[in-house]
Amino acid sequence: MAAALPCRAWGQEGPAARSTSSLTIEVSVSGPVRQIRDAVRDAIPGTRILVRRGTYREPRIIIDRPGVTLEGEAGAIIDGSGTHTILEITADDVTVRGLTIRNTGPSQSEERAGILVHDVGGCRVQGNRLEETLFAIYLAKVHDCLVSDNVIRGHERAQTVSGNGVHIWSSERVQVLRNDILGHRDGIYFEFVKRGRVVGNSSQRSARYGMHFMFSDDCRYEDNIYRDNANGIAVMYSNRVEMIRNRFEHNWGSAAYGLLLKDINDSRIEGNLFLSNSVGLYLEGANRNVVLRNAFRANGWALKTMANATGNLFERNTFEGNAFDVGTNSTSNVSRFQENYWDRYRGYDLDRNGIGDVPHAPVRLFALVVEQSPPTLLLLRSLLVDLLDLAERVIPTLTPETLLDERPLMKRPALDGVRG
Secondary structure, three states, X not given: OOOOOOOOOOOOOOOOOOOOOOOEEEEOXXXXXXXXXXXXXXXXXXXXXXXXXXXXXOOOEEEOOOOOEEEEOOOEEEEOOOOOOOEEEOOOOOEEEOOEEEOOOOOOOOOOEEEEEEOOEOOEEEOOEEEOOOEEEEEEOOEOOEEEOOEEEOOOOOHHHOOOOEEEEEEEOOEEEOOEEEOOOEEEEEEEEEOOEXXXXXXXXXXXXXXXXXXXXOOEEEOOEEEOXXXXXXXXXXXXOEEEOOEEEOOOXXXXXXXXXXXXXXXXXXXXXXXXOOEEEEEEOOEOXXXXXXXXXXXXXXXXXXXXXOOOEEEOOEEEOOOEEEEEOOOOOOOEEEOOEEOOOOOOOOOOOOEOOOOEOOOOHHHHHHHHOHHHHHHOOOHHHHHHHHHHHHOOOOOOOOOOEOOOEOOOOOOOOOOO
16 A cells, blocks of 8 residues: 655645746726736736726637636626636646636537646646536646635536536646535546645536546545535546545435445545435455445445455445445455444344444345346345344355455444544
8 A cells, every 4th residue: 555645746826827927917807908818918928917897808818828827706707708718827836716617519620618628737726616517617738737615516427518617627636625516417536637636625516527537646634525426436447546525425326325446556545424315335346445434324235245255355344234234246255344334233242342342244145136127126124134134144155255344333333534
């Protein structure tokens, strides 16, 4: 396992813009400078452009001067008139903050964004509000950038006609902090990102994923909320990812899950809450991961682990009120369960050491039946199912013999950082 990831080496909130000028240009609807693009044209490195209250209908503003700060006072709105990307940044150390940016218009042929940043370093996108944009904030081939404290509101349309809230591609050392995202295709999207941090964000009512994360190694996300999405988050084809103290809540659907791990290796899932999801945690082709001190509560399936998920450790997790605690498509198991708390455990502790004296088999026979024939789920609360599970506990024949918690906890463990 990798230790703490070196994502903070350049500063807790990202690099400071290197200002070489104290020049301030004011833009107002009635002043001498009435268009933001005119202020950008007159800017030199380090210029501060202050946008006064009012609505500015200006699509495709390009900031190509390094070290410029574009700052809006309360009520400063840039409206793209539904035709293009609104703000494009192509220079290093640019800061955009305090603006309302809206109305890129839909497009099937181009990836329009409220704020597009590409091929730069040291950018900051802070404290803005983005409304009615296809993509809200789009970063491509950037490094050492910060996206923080933005409010992002999408159309809540089908995923085929909507973009992502925060979209980051082929970048390094990007921090996404404390953003409030609602109603996009994917709330947050990472692809080919190295050493990124995603902390303290809320991603809700996404048409596809609260967060979609692929080919991105050595990243960490913590203290985020993923709620009421078509799916919670998907982490795929990545290594050495740390997922700490997140909340995966109310992600319901026929194929929905709180957290999907697909082809992810050597990672850590610790202190998270999985509450009221169709499937809390789903593992496929996931190897050598540590799942530690998480709470699985009131899910359909708390955990599904496929036959090709190997060498994983599940330790000191809490399973309470789930319809099924563990599901699998195999009669064998090559992962390890130890010292978890199971509310269905019916064993005893004669030596009073807090550990059950008999192993716990968390896979119910009825769970295997449902995997093969989903309509039988209608019988879930029936006496027949209770008798079926009782018979399997007494004389195990079909449930995986190797999928056992040899040391089940008698009492619920303390779960550091888990709330709710």
